[in-house]
Amino acid sequence: GAGVSQTPSNKVTEKGKYVELRCDPISGHTALYWYRQSLGQGPEFLIYFQGTGAADDSGLPNDRFFAVRPEGSVSTLKIQRTERGDSAVYLCASSRGQGGTGELFFGEGSRLTVL
Amino acid sequence: AQSVTQLDSQVPVFEEAPVELRCNYSSSVSVYLFWYVQYPNQGLQLLLKYLSGSTLVESINGFEAEFNKSQTSFHLRKPSVHISDTAEYFCAVISTQGGSEKLVFGKGTKLTVNP
Numbered sequence: 001g002a003g004v005s006q007t008p009s010n011k012v013t014e015k016g017k018y019v020e021l022r023c024d025p026i027s028g029h030t031a032l033y034w035y036r037q038s039l040g041q042g043p044e045f046l047i048y049f050q051g052t053g054a055a056d057d058s059g060l061p062n063d064r065f066f067a068v069r070p071e072g073s074v075s076t077l078k079i080q081r082t083e084r085g086d087s088a089v090y091l092c093a094s095s096r097g098q099g100g101t102g103e104l105f106f107g108e109g110s111r112l113t114v115l
Numbered sequence: 116a117q118s119v120t121q122l123d124s125q126v127p128v129f130e131e132a133p134v135e136l137r138c139n140y141s142s143s144v145s146v147y148l149f150w151y152v153q154y155p156n157q158g159l160q161l162l163l164k165y166l167s168g169s170t171l172v173e174s175i176n177g178f179e180a181e182f183n184k185s186q187t188s189f190h191l192r193k194p195s196v197h198i199s200d201t202a203e204y205f206c207a208v209i210s211t212q213g214g215s216e217k218l219v220f221g222k223g224t225k226l227t228v229n230p
Contacts, residue, residue, distance in 0.1 A: 004158070033217065040124075042205050042220035043159070056217060091159065104218060106151075106159040 002026075004107035006092050012113045013082055021077040021110045025094030032075050033104060034067055035091040043091055049075060050097060082114045117141055117210035121221035129229050130198055136191040136224045138180075138206030147209040148189040149218065150180055154202045162204070165189065176200075201228045 005024040013019055025032050031050055035043035045059040052072045060066075064082075069075040079086055089111050093104040122137045140146060150162040163174040170182040180191045189206060206221040 035220075040222070042119075042121075042207075042222045043218075045217050045219065048217055059217075093159075103161045103164070104159075108156075108158040 004092055004094055004105050006090075006107035006110050008110055009108065010111045010113075012115065014115050015082060015084060017082050017114075019079045019082055019112060021079075021090050021112070023075045023077070023092030023094075023107060025073065025075070025092070026105055027073075028096070029094035029105070030072070030097035031095045032069060033093040033095075034075070034077050035093065037089045037091055037109070039088075046077070046090075079112075082112075084114050087112055087114045117146075117208045117219050119206050119208050119219055119221035121206055121224050123224050124222065125225045125227070127227045127229060128196055131195045133194050134192065134196050134200075134226065136204050136206075136226065138189045138191065138221060140187050140189065140206075140208045148180075148182060149207040149209075150174075150178070150189075150191050151205045151207060151220075152202050153205065153223075159205065162191075196226075196228045198228050198230060200226060202226060 007022045033048050034046040036046055037043045047057040047060055047067050048055050049069045052069055064080045066078045089109040091106055091109045093106045095104050118141045120139045128134050148165045151159045152162045153159045163172045165172050165182045173179045178193045180189050182189055203223045203225045205223045207218045209216055210219045
């Protein structure tokens with residue numbers, strides 16, 4: 001597609017449930033990022049992929065969070081045993097892989113609400 | 116670690132008035148600076164960036180930002196705003212800690228342009 005696509009756009013779930021959020025980056029972009037944006041805050045870095053491998057996962061808050069990118073394109077962010085504090089907008093971005101000097105293209109985000 | 120401070124969470128202005136959105140970053144040997152904008156119900160998009168060279172950078176819609184190394188600032192300015200500039204603006208810096216490069220965002224400034 002023309003831009004970064006994220007699904008679902010909205011997800012409401014109950015505390016303790018498992019959630020998957022999907023990101024389809026711009027074709028040909030080798031770098032993919034996940035961010036989380038809570039109300040009134042800026043985007044907070046979670047994890048960064050270069051190709052299929054996670055180059056930096058230092059932002060993942062705990063072991064309930066995991067992300068994969070098996071074929072170097074689509075990525076899935078997985079959250080186990082969701083908690084109310086996980087409620088946020090999860091943003092995905094991709095870039096051409098020029099490192100941080102390249103422009104990041106963001107999707108519209110997946111809004112997660114944990115009841 | 117790199118960090119970004121946006122001093123104003125909300126800035127209301129009247130149409131055709133000038134505006135300045137302030138951004139300060141933590142000092143580093145080399146720094147790349149960005150302003151991203153999020154219009155209502157849209158994803159984040161790059162407004163302008165400073166990588167090297169001229170300290171004054173401009174966007175296509177009349178915004179400009181000046182990199183000031185001595186004051187560790189990268190304030191965003193526009194001499195005359197339009198209603199359509201209403202959006203949330205995020206300042207960001209590249210963090211190279213740990214061998215990876217990732218964008219670190221400020222908390223954002225919500226610009227509201229009133230008629």
